[in-house]
Amino acid sequence: MEVEPSVRVTIDDVARAAGVSRQTVSRAMNGKGEISAATRRRVLATIEELEYRPSVFARGMRTRRAGTLGVILSDIANPFFPAVARGVFDAAAAHGFSVVVHNTDAHAGRESAAAREILEGGAEGVIGFFEALGDEELVALHRRLPLVVADRRAPAPTVASVSSDFATGTRLAVEHLHARGHRHLGMLDGAVGVDHVRRHAFAAAAAPGSPIVTGPPTITGGAAAAAQLLGEHPEVTALVAFNDLMAVGAIRALRERGRRVPDDCAVVGHDDLTLAADLDPPLTTVHTDKYELGRTLVETLDAVVRARRDDTGATPAPEPRLLPATLVVRGSA
Amino acid sequence: MEVEPSVRVTIDDVARAAGVSRQTVSRAMNGKGEISAATRRRVLATIEELEYRPSVFARGMRTRRAGTLGVILSDIANPFFPAVARGVFDAAAAHGFSVVVHNTDAHAGRESAAAREILEGGAEGVIGFFEALGDEELVALHRRLPLVVADRRAPAPTVASVSSDFATGTRLAVEHLHARGHRHLGMLDGAVGVDHVRRHAFAAAAAPGSPIVTGPPTITGGAAAAAQLLGEHPEVTALVAFNDLMAVGAIRALRERGRRVPDDCAVVGHDDLTLAADLDPPLTTVHTDKYELGRTLVETLDAVVRARRDDTGATPAPEPRLLPATLVVRGSA
DNA sequence: CTCCCGTCCGTGAACGTTAACGTGATGGTT
């Protein structure tokens, strides 16, 4: 077994081997400028033969592009994100991008730090599930780097956004509970985001004055919020939770207080996690296609990147996208 | 609102503003070479003032380091991975690394493609949950780039590895089932990996000839495997699943056949996913600290990277790490 | 026959940083 020389094969090596100049090799790879089909083939063959791979550093130095794209989210361990992340990864790979992920725990400081790092890393653009940063910061970021915001309304007409239609989803949940005869609903809202789409949809669809308690969008957060809400409003017989984790927490809290789900109190969540159907009871929840959300985010970002490449400055406003949400009725409501 | 000039502020700008040379600015940042505390402070101040950020491209061109580290796994949407990914992200951030993730779906081609891309991206090292690649390929990869393999035995003494102690975990599961009076066990093995730690541990601890059926490590895979196993071996009253997803699938299949869990047939999984305690029935499963696994992987990789920096070539063999596994007894067994 | 234009390709420079080396000042030793 021979020892690998491990010396980098550069574009000059290829040029020498193919009997052309550096620039011609570059042209053969990137398809820019005029080059005959014959020499192009020949150069490509020698590239293959020498196993030449262009240096991302040298290339990035000239082009300022790294071929990567950044994703900012609060916590990849939250089971909502992995599914959308998978969609992002797949679509990004299809477009030739690598993906860099940053977890922020919904801290404004870490969100902007992540954005800065992505910016300095030479990424082509950013996909952001921002929960703490204000609209001004996002607009400022978008001035420096193509940005697509996820599950949040566009901070300005110039910024693209892709969201799940949780407004409709929450309304469907409330209507379903009404249809089942529930008169006193309560909501467990997640202490995240600046949009409060679910909260507003709930407030609009439920009876006026229906109680809303806010907590961290986790199991324990849901348990605490449910305990508080039911303590203050014992008449409530149905809970709408910000996400499935909070719904699970609510179910736990309900059980601890001796109330049965759904007989004594119904619970409906949001997200439709992988295991939602296997919970006890099977969770009634608002379903969205998380993989598709990830895919759409990348497609949208790619469009924005492409648009900015040509038209420096006054970027045209991309149409905000809204992905459908449906209610999946199972055992918990 | 003034338009951002958007011209890059370079190290020369800082040098000029601080009244020193480029090299001194570099020294002030990187702490290499001799520099007085006074000028260092002054340079750092002007860096702050001008908001100078070094170009990763230019820096990478000289140093060949990008400050990133690659993670190769089969599918981030598999709920096992997000928890360990979070550990990786946090530890990586603490060490000043960015993280690039590649999904391979356990395809050998995509595993090596991911490795190659990470290599070309100038990453400092790779953390790999390899399931398809052979030991030789891993050793070859390790020659080009610091590598730590996860949940797999080291392909060679020179390669570091960190694994969960599933051998013990599976044995604990089998012993628990025996103690509960089960005489006929079966195993649902995942069609992944080259190690088969869980399978071998099951074969060693269970009665000779206990049936083992293999399938994809997913819910549907577990359902299909369970259906097949129970069809061929109706006497089996307890199943050990490769992971929690397969366990859930098994429970589904059991129910479809009218068998109650755990009364007619017990089920124990591996991983202890976030929602394992809230399933119906609450899942008895082998628990490991996935976040800690991620953290340890990064720490180990950092050690390997550091070791290689000094001692080019004959890298010292790092000690394989084994993280403890415990059995969490809940309702399914 | 000359001119011009399009096609194809080569040459020099530049991107921003760090490695390697060089230089002057300072202070201590012989």
Place this chain on the structure above:
DNA sequence: AACCATCACGTTAACGTTCACGGACGGGAG
């Protein structure tokens, strides 16, 4: 007084690629 080590910093070159030019060649129009 001469020397040398050490410190603190500056100068030059190089990393590998693409961009902006410019030149050679062939063919068609005048």
